[in-house]
Amino acid sequence: MCLHLLLLLALCGVGRVGGTRTYSLRGSWRIRSGNGSLELPGAVPGCVHSALVQQGLIQDPYYRFNDLNYRWISLDNWTYSKTFTIPFDVSKWQKVKLIFEGVDTVAEILLNSVSIGKTDNMFSRYSFDITGVARDVNSIELRFQSAVLYAAQQSQAHARYQVPPNCPPLEQKGECHVNFIRKEQCSFSWDWGPSFPTQGIWKDVRIEAYNICHLIYFTFSPIYDNSAQEWNLEIESSFDVVRSKPVGGQVTIAIPKLQTQKTYKIELQPGKRIVKLLVKINKNISVETWWPHGHGSQTGYNMTVLFKLDRGLTIEKSVKVYFRTVELIEEPIKGSPGLSFYFKINGFPVFLKGSNWIPADSFQDRVTSDLLRLLLQSAVDANMNTLRVWGGGIYEQDEFYEICNELGIMVWQDFMFACALYPTDKSFVNSVRAEVAYQIRRLKSHPSIIVWSGNNENEAALMTNWFNIYPSDLKTYINDYVILYVKNIREIVLAGDKTRPFVTSSPTNGAESIAEGWLAADPYDKHFGDIHFYDYVSDCWNWKVFPKARFVSEYGYQSWPSFSTLEKVSSKEDWSYTSQFSVHRQHHANGNDEMLHQAELHFRLPQNTDPLRAFKDTIYLTQVMQAQCVKTETEFYLRSRSEIVQGEGHTWGALYWQLNDIWQAPSWASLEYGGKWKMLHYFAQHFFAPLLPVGFENHDVFYVYGVSDLHVDHRVTLTVRVHTWSSLEPLCSHVTDHFVIKAGEAILLYNEPVPELLRRCRNCTRQSCVLSFSLSTDSDLLSPTNNHFLSSLKEAVGLQKPYITAIISQQNDTFVFDLETSAVAPFVWLDVGSIPGRFSDNGFLMTEKTRTILFYPWKPTSKKELEHSFHVTSLTDIY
Numbered sequence: 001m002c003l004h005l006l007l008l009l010a011l012c013g014v015g016r017v018g019g020t021r022t023y024s025l026r027g028s029w030r031i032r033s034g035n036g037s038l039e040l041p042g043a044v045p046g047c048v049h050s051a052l053v054q055q056g057l058i059q060d061p062y063y064r065f066n067d068l069n070y071r072w073i074s075l076d077n078w079t080y081s082k083t084f085t086i087p088f089d090v091s092k093w094q095k096v097k098l099i100f101e102g103v104d105t106v107a108e109i110l111l112n113s114v115s116i117g118k119t120d121n122m123f124s125r126y127s128f129d130i131t132g133v134a135r136d137v138n139s140i141e142l143r144f145q146s147a148v149l150y151a152a153q154q155s156q157a158h159a160r161y162q163v164p165p166n167c168p169p170l171e172q173k174g175e176c177h178v179n180f181i182r183k184e185q186c187s188f189s190w191d192w193g194p195s196f197p198t199q200g201i202w203k204d205v206r207i208e209a210y211n212i213c214h215l216i217y218f219t220f221s222p223i224y225d226n227s228a229q230e231w232n233l234e235i236e237s238s239f240d241v242v243r244s245k246p247v248g249g250q251v252t253i254a255i256p257k258l259q260t261q262k263t264y265k266i267e268l269q270p271g272k273r274i275v276k277l278l279v280k281i282n283k284n285i286s287v288e289t290w291w292p293h294g295h296g297s298q299t300g301y302n303m304t305v306l307f308k309l310d311r312g313l314t315i316e317k318s319v320k321v322y323f324r325t326v327e328l329i330e331e332p333i334k335g336s337p338g339l340s341f342y343f344k345i346n347g348f349p350v351f352l353k354g355s356n357w358i359p360a361d362s363f364q365d366r367v368t369s370d371l372l373r374l375l376l377q378s379a380v381d382a383n384m385n386t387l388r389v390w391g392g393g394i395y396e397q398d399e400f401y402e403i404c405n406e407l408g409i410m411v412w413q414d415f416m417f418a419c420a421l422y423p424t425d426k427s428f429v430n431s432v433r434a435e436v437a438y439q440i441r442r443l444k445s446h447p448s449i450i451v452w453s454g455n456n457e458n459e460a461a462l463m464t465n466w467f468n469i470y471p472s473d474l475k476t477y478i479n480d481y482v483i484l485y486v487k488n489i490r491e492i493v494l495a496g497d498k499t500r501p502f503v504t505s506s507p508t509n510g511a512e513s514i515a516e517g518w519l520a521a522d523p524y525d526k527h528f529g530d531i532h533f534y535d536y537v538s539d540c541w542n543w544k545v546f547p548k549a550r551f552v553s554e555y556g557y558q559s560w561p562s563f564s565t566l567e568k569v570s571s572k573e574d575w576s577y578t579s580q581f582s583v584h585r586q587h588h589a590n591g592n593d594e595m596l597h598q599a600e601l602h603f604r605l606p607q608n609t610d611p612l613r614a615f616k617d618t619i620y621l622t623q624v625m626q627a628q629c630v631k632t633e634t635e636f637y638l639r640s641r642s643e644i645v646q647g648e649g650h651t652w653g654a655l656y657w658q659l660n661d662i663w664q665a666p667s668w669a670s671l672e673y674g675g676k677w678k679m680l681h682y683f684a685q686h687f688f689a690p691l692l693p694v695g696f697e698n699h700d701v702f703y704v705y706g707v708s709d710l711h712v713d714h715r716v717t718l719t720v721r722v723h724t725w726s727s728l729e730p731l732c733s734h735v736t737d738h739f740v741i742k743a744g745e746a747i748l749l750y751n752e753p754v755p756e757l758l759r760r761c762r763n764c765t766r767q768s769c770v771l772s773f774s775l776s777t778d779s780d781l782l783s784p785t786n787n788h789f790l791s792s793l794k795e796a797v798g799l800q801k802p803y804i805t806a807i808i809s810q811q812n813d814t815f816v817f818d819l820e821t822s823a824v825a826p827f828v829w830l831d832v833g834s835i836p837g838r839f840s841d842n843g844f845l846m847t848e849k850t851r852t853i854l855f856y857p858w859k860p861t862s863k864k865e866l867e868h869s870f871h872v873t874s875l876t877d878i879y
Contacts, residue, residue, distance in 0.1 A: 097129055
């Protein structure tokens with residue numbers, strides 16, 4: 001449930017841990033191309049592309065069309081080499097090992113010209129015995145094979161039947177057969193990302209030497225015993241005993257704040273040995289549990305584990321342990337066919353609200369601790385409590401999960417299989433088994449991870465026939481699916497981690513899929529499990545097009561990133577919506593047209609005759625469209641949690657696609673490459689608020705629901721205001737009586753026929769007026785102010801072009817923007833170009849003459865710099 005493992009290994013230079021000598025091989029290596037024409041220094045961890053950039057041999061790979069121009073890099077077979085001196089006498093150690101935490105991907109490893117092993121899985125840890133090979137002065141080589149060429153060879157060798165898909169759609173400009181290599185799938189391209197199949201040593205590498213015995217891994221799981229009503233800790237330690245006789249001693253586990261200390265005698269026989277211990281936590285001490293963001297604190301406890309073994313050998317681990325339970329509830333619901341699908345954390349039902357996480361860069365060495373924290377903090381700042389780590393990327397680095405533990409972000413963790421079928425030959429399955437076992441050991445102690453999922457969309461791909469499989473061949477692929485995800489991955493998960501649920505796929509019908517032989521006839525059934533939903537043609541303002549499902553783990557709409565983000569990777573001739581660059585950057589078929597289609601349903605398209613201004617205005621409008629679409633859809637899911645309508649409802653999860661970007665391009669993301677907030681992310685801050693009024697219409701009646709993600713019940717009052725587009729003074733308002741909203745529920749607070757509402761407000765019309773509404777409580781807790789458009793904005797009457805000014809001042813590290821407008825302004829967008837930071841609010845409807853907005857810089861800036869970069873846009877400015 002938690003692991004904040006403070007390994008006492010030196011990150012560089014020489015370290016000494018419990019009788020183990022370590023020597024890091026991080027740092028500078030030599031890299032050469034296949035024919036030797038290029039040789040250059042390169043950093044480890046790192047990759048060939050990054051080394052070429054650092055030496056000035058290539059431009060930024062993201063610049064313009066460089067994903068195509070630099071394809072040759074991925075098609076070459078590169079070699080990493082290094083000469084190094086081990087600063088201790090290797091002959092005095094019984095075992096010497098070479099450890100790779102991550103190799104990307106296919107390589108043969110030679111030490112002192114002796115082949116010591118091969119790698120073929122980016123997601124596995126490799127350990128090679130070099131006892132008889134290592135010397136004082138050593139030379140090491142990793143001879144990489146192009147991942148693209150390797151995948152093609154593996155596909156060709158699988159001659160019995162095809163394993164689709166062969167290649168990605170043409171729009172993605174990608175490489176083929178990614179399902180035949182255990183590597184980050186989106187590195188071969190995706191519908192939001194480029195093709196950069198990297199090569200390199202992407203994680204730590206080191207020498208380890210030891211006598212007597214060595215701790216290979218250490219992991220643990222807090223488990224709550226319901227019958228005894230007490231917490232236990234299952235601790236597992238794996239040793240390599242190199243002494244010919246048994247090694248005896250004792251282990252002491254101490255958690256001081258829980259007044260828990262236990263000592264056990266152990267005896268380790270020669271060879272690989274696993275020690276399993278069960279520690280009962282002192283029942284007399286109250287254990288504070290770990291809670292998701294918005295539901296409580298993220299309390300953790302320091303624990304030390306001290307092994308005292310024969311010959312004075314001591315091994316000590318210091319970790320942070322968190323206590324929490326998770327249950328996936330699938331049970332009948334009154335008034336509805338099917339089963340529920342929701343999560344309880346510490347026995348409390350929690351609505352999962354958030355987004356989907358993709359790799360933050362094509363080149364993992366560019367993903368710094370600061371970037372991870374910035375992106376994850378932005379998720380929490382938008383009131384999210386969940387991220388789904390999507391199955392076409394990577395199992396994220398330890399720090400990602402540690403930050404999620406700290407911030408209270410729940411993680412839905414996919415295994416790395418996505419949108420494809422896979423071979424099940426012995427070597428492939430064995431590689432997957434080793435990968436899964438390693439990742440379970442590495443990750444299972446993190447409380448943030450609440451569910452394992454076998455794959456992304458592969459049940460749906462198979463059962464809705466994405467790949468045009470002949471009916472006569474379907475049994476073969478179904479059998480392969482069950483072999484891979486059920487008989488192997490699921491088996492290893494259940495054996496290695498009994499503390500959280502496992503689902504075979506996403507979307508899946510959960511228990512119903514199991515009942516149907518692990519693949520449901522309709523994986524998108526709204527009465528079971530989770531679903532993914534996309535519809536770019538129907539009007540996104542019409543909530544009736546959205547599925548009233550149990551859990552929606554993917555949905556969304558595209559938009560373009562800010563001009564300031566695009567500008568860094570483009571040139572003047574690219575700055576048009578129809579330029580070759582704009583077409584090239586769009587990897588989703590018809591994506592640019594779909595955005596304009598959706599925008600045109602409710603807005604007039606930009607009219608400016610200046611091409612650059614028209615491009616910027618179109619970017620702005622795609623962000624308005626995306627924000628409004630995802631808001632409407634998310635609010636529908638939020639209000640559907642507590643009701644069953646015509647057999648459908650009880651929705652307990654909304655994770656939109658997607659949180660972050662891998663490069664500068666149109667996508668479904670709410671955070672641009674580098675972390676800048678799109679309008680959608682500001683909207684998410686509102687629609688994921690812990691207390692929210694949701695307004696919608698049905699048959700000419702306006703309804704407002706109160707939605708609570710609070711942990712306790714609250715008495716609330718709803719205020720509804722009617723504004724006219726032509727005046728900054730509200731036309732009329734209505735305040736309801738008090739209601740009680742129970743913790744985690746959504747209830748109807750208000751309904752009124754729209755014609756009556758308009759008549760009551762001095763004969764407003766749908767075209768001339770707009771509604772705003774908010775909730776307040778007895779304890780000064782306020783909801784965001786929400787709004788509801790009574791007509792498309794292209795039909796709005798009385799809208800004037802506002803003159804908006806801002807006076808900027810500084811208060812400590814924060815900047816204050818005092819805004820003033822001459823008229824009501826929809827979708828007011830404040831922009832400071834490339835200055836890193838975020839506003840307290842943005843993209844808002846300004847119905848009052850003045851408003852104060854704060855700017856939180858992520859790097860030092862000044863009032864002068866902000867004034868120079870500041871630009872404000874509202875909807876009527878683009879016409």
